[in-house]
Amino acid sequence: MTSLPDLTESQIRRYARHIVLAEIGGVGQARLIAARVLVIGAGGLGAPLLQYLAAAGIGTLGVIDNDTVDLSNLQRQIIHRTADIGAAKVDSARRALADINPEVRLQTHKERLDSGNAERIVGGYDVVADGSDNFATRYLLNDVCYRLKKPLVSAAILRFDGQISTYKAYEGAGHPCLRCIFPEAPAEDAVPSCAQAGVLGALAGTLGALQATEVVKEILGIGKSLSGRLLLYDALSASFDSILVDKQPDCPTCGSP
Numbered sequence: 001m002t003s004l005p006d007l008t009e010s011q012i013r014r015y016a017r018h019i020v021l022a023e024i025g026g027v028g029q030a031r032l033i034a035a036r037v038l039v040i041g042a043g044g045l046g047a048p049l050l051q052y053l054a055a056a057g058i059g060t061l062g063v064i065d066n067d068t069v070d071l072s073n074l075q076r077q078i079i080h081r082t083a084d085i086g087a088a089k090v091d092s093a094r095r096a097l098a099d100i101n102p103e104v105r106l107q108t109h110k111e112r113l114d115s116g117n118a119e120r121i122v123g124g125y126d127v128v129a130d131g132s133d134n135f136a137t138r139y140l141l142n143d144v145c146y147r148l149k150k151p152l153v154s155a156a157i158l159r160f161d162g163q164i165s166t167y168k169a170y171e172g173a174g175h176p177c178l179r180c181i182f183p184e185a186p187a188e189d190a191v192p193s194c195a196q197a198g199v200l201g202a203l204a205g206t207l208g209a210l211q212a213t214e215v216v217k218e219i220l221g222i223g224k225s226l227s228g229r230l231l232l233y234d235a236l237s238a239s240f241d242s243i244l245v246d247k248q249p250d251c252p253t254c255g256s257p
Contacts, residue, residue, distance in 0.1 A: 004030035005059075011103070015057050023222045029057060033103075035219045038062040038125035040113060040141060042089040044199065045131030045155055047079035048208030049215075053129075054097045054104045056216055061097065062125055064109035065089045076201035113137055118144045127218050129211050130154040133194065135185035142178035143253050146170055151218045153226075154178065155207045158192070160200050160235040162207040165245070166214055166226040169254035173247060175227045180248040180255075203235050 007015075007026055011033070018024045018032075037058050039046050042065040053061055069077075069084045069092055077089075084092040090108035097106055109121055113132075122128055122144050130141050130152060138154060145152040146169050155164040169177035210231070217223045232241045249256045 003034075005033055006030075007033075011057070014101075018056070024220060028220050028222075031219055032057045032216065033059040035127070036060040036062070036125045037215055037219075038064070038122060038128045039131060040129065040137065041065050041131040041133065042077070042079060042093040043067070043073065043131060043133065044076040044157065044194070044201075044204035045208045045211065046093075046129075047077045048205045049129055049131055049211045050093055050097060051079060051100055052209060052212035053215060054101045056212070057101065058104060058215075058219075060105045060107060060125075062107040062109060062121070063090055063093055064111065064113055064121060065093075066110055066112045072195075076199065076204040078205065113140065115140060119148065122150060123148055125150065127215050128152045129215050131208070131211070135191075138178060139185060142167060146177055146253055152178075153211050153214045153218065155211050157199055157203050157207050158194060159197050160203060162203055162233040162235070163230055164207055164210050164214070164226065164233075165230045166218065168225075168227050169247065169251075171227070176245045176247040177251060177254045179253045180251045181230060181245050183248075183252065200235055203233075206233060206235070 015029045018029050019026050035058050037053055039050055042063050067089050069080045069087050069089055071085055073080060079096045080092045088110055090110050094106050097104055118140055128145055128150050132138055141152060149170040152167040167177045169175050214226055228245055230243045230245055
């Protein structure tokens with residue numbers, strides 16, 4: 001981002017509670033407006049994440065999802081409404097985000113992220129936030145974001161538990177990638193899906209909001225990044241645990257050649 005936009009009077013009013021924060025201010029808000037963030041999935045995590053990023057004034061939001069809204073989604077995917085059932089999730093998200101903040105430019109990708117389109121899509125953004133629900137997409141994103149040097153804020157939820165971390169292994173020592181923590185994806189039948197095991201609806205909101213916070217921090221370069229830490233949340237015990245994670249020299253993605 002070579003130049004920052006001047007804030008209009010309307011933007012100064014809209015983002016006043018950000019601007020009075022010393023860590024953000026007018027310059028920081030201008031950085032948010034100039035930023036481009038890609039969100040993977042408009043589901044349980046993507047729903048609150050997209051809404052908070054739009055409200056924060058992220059200038060360009062990309063969302064990739066090839067699914068349609070189903071009645072079973074509405075228990076946790078709060079960006080969608082009953083009237084949206086059957087509609088493409090990216091179209092439903094566009095409607096909701098336009099209501100929240102019409103200044104945000106939403107770029108929709110109604111397709112499934114795969115090895116054929118990942119670099120093209122990810123390459124157009126500054127930060128990537130992963131709200132996908134499968135290991136194949138998580139590992140693909142990890143590898144592509146490492147190659148393209150894009151910060152990746154990744155979260156996952158199941159039942160009453162959630163986890164989140166930020167991956168930017170391209171920065172070197174102290175910055176592991178997903179494969180440093182989980183070298184290989186578990187067998188397909190080893191970890192149940194949300195459809196099989198269930199998930200607390202509000203848990204998606206908790207982790208999605210945490211993702212939005214970490215995305216904003218990465219754009220502004222404020223606070224302590226989650227890179228090198230895996231944050232775990234247990235909703236039943238109302239507890240957070242933070243695990244320090246080391247960069248692995250034999251990591252298949254970011255390890256030493």
